Amino acid sequence: MASTPLLEFKNVNTYYGDLHVLKDVNYTIGEGEIVSLLGGNACGKSTTMKTIMGVVRAATGTVTYQGQEINGLATSERVRRGIAPVLEARRLFARMSVFENLEMGAYTQPRGAQFDDDIARVYELFPRVKERRNQQAGTLSGGEQQMVAIGRALMARPKLICMDEPSMGLSPLFVELVFDTIQTINRQGVSIFMVEQNANMALSIAHRGYVLQSGAVVLSGTAAELRSNEMIKQAYLGEMEAPVA
Amino acid sequence: MTAGDLFLQQAINGLSLGAMYSLLALGFTLVYGIMELINFAHFNVFMVGSMIAMLVLQAFGLSGQQTILTGLPLVGVLLVGFVVSMVGCGLIGVFIERFLLRPLRNVKGPAAMITTIGVSYILFNVVLLTLGTDSKNFPNPLPPIKWEIGGAVLRMREVLIWGIALVLMGGLTYFVTYTKLGKAMRATAQDPEAARMMGVEVDKVVMSAFFLGSALAGASGMIFGLYYNLAKVDIGFAAGLRAFTAAVLGGIGNVPGAMLGGVLIGLIESGSGQVIGAAWTDVVIFGILVLVLVFRPAGLLGRLAPNKS
């Protein structure tokens, strides 16, 4: 690859106590890319996200962001530098208003004109979020919550958004909307790293992808390559997977 | 006094006790809300707060109830007393969090809770060894102004206590509702990991909770002294237990719940003392607590524990 990738994992290993989760994992995410991470339950997809965010530390190997090693960097500093999460199951602050959730997304950003611009951009992207801005986040529908979760990530002025199963538990209509939005955000210059079990949808918008199995990358390539790969076809594309509750 | 006057008088007394318990209960609730830890050190941080307040008032040359102040000197002395005991207790809370509890943050099981019990006894013994076990006369410089409402008496003391409690609880509510750090505290209480991934420095939030909670215990300690005109090394246990009960009654982790629970416990204490005798107060308080928990396990306003994902 010519230019330095935005984010890179080199031989990363992570553990929860004795449990070895990620095993010598390598990923690269280029500027402007949508990269999808596929894999079954409990293979380490969310652990990958948490390792990017610095909530879980790489025991060995290096995580590099914008050409700099960030293994020891605090989560707050990673967010400040432009890595923002859309967490598995959305994880909104249920008893805070939609607006307050968006404020939390902007936690590392200065308040002021920039904040107002960012809020306006989120409202423009999701008019429904604007309508619901004073509602308690926990009372929103799943699809609305996902919009707020994406809006919350955008409030951090991210260069990279890490999404953990953004289509989980959503109706087909909302899944469509979420994936459309991901592409819109990506076209505005934000790189996307997206964990998905919905391989069909994920590979239809991703540029490249990785397949994780029991914590090891077993396959990687362009989205087109992965779509035509026999193993993928059998394991992930055979039918639309039922969303995990 | 008619029955109505008695009732009114007990309500007045109960509200003062309630103000004291509410402020103390908030410390339990702030810490529990954020880290699901029952901080037993809080009992004796409160006691230390009343000792600090006493020493400050004595440093101004006040002793017992002989010296009466008015006007600016009164306001100044009370203000310094509250500020010093609050900041002093706040710093003790920060010390406990930073050096004794933070190393245990990721240790599962009861280690942190046991540590807070140990710290409570250390505070108790430090005061015991330096200031002794005797009951001390807590200086009270308030002028003996009182207002008669029917047969009940409203003294300046009550008005002061209510005023201080309202200002502090209003301030805390404002802080938690509108400030950036306050919102970070609420977010952390609801989902610590998600808050962290928004860029919240959770250590800072936990430390703030300890500072605020302990500072409120300091104010509560000074109120205890002004209310009872005494300071004693063992006041932390009874008052702390009632305040903890208040927090559970209101719904532990819930800020308005702690305020409500504290006022209710105060009113129950003075009411039951009047109706069936002070010896029964604890029986009534814990009886009501048990009943509430049976029918509303999360407390009156609901327990706001972190979301489990």
Ligand SMILES: Nc1ncnc2c1ncn2[C@@H]1O[C@H](COP(=O)(O)OP(=O)(O)OP(=O)(O)O)[C@@H](O)[C@H]1O
């Ligand atoms: N905090 C933790 N402590 C201990 N083990 C954990 C922890 N988090 C995850 N694990 C374990 O690590 C493994 C990988 O978990 P991870 O959440 O990364 O899976 P996943 O690929 O995201 O699965 P899913 O598709 O179900 O979300 C699992 O076996 C899980 O039980």
Ligand SMILES: [Mg+2]
């Ligand atoms: Mg997962």
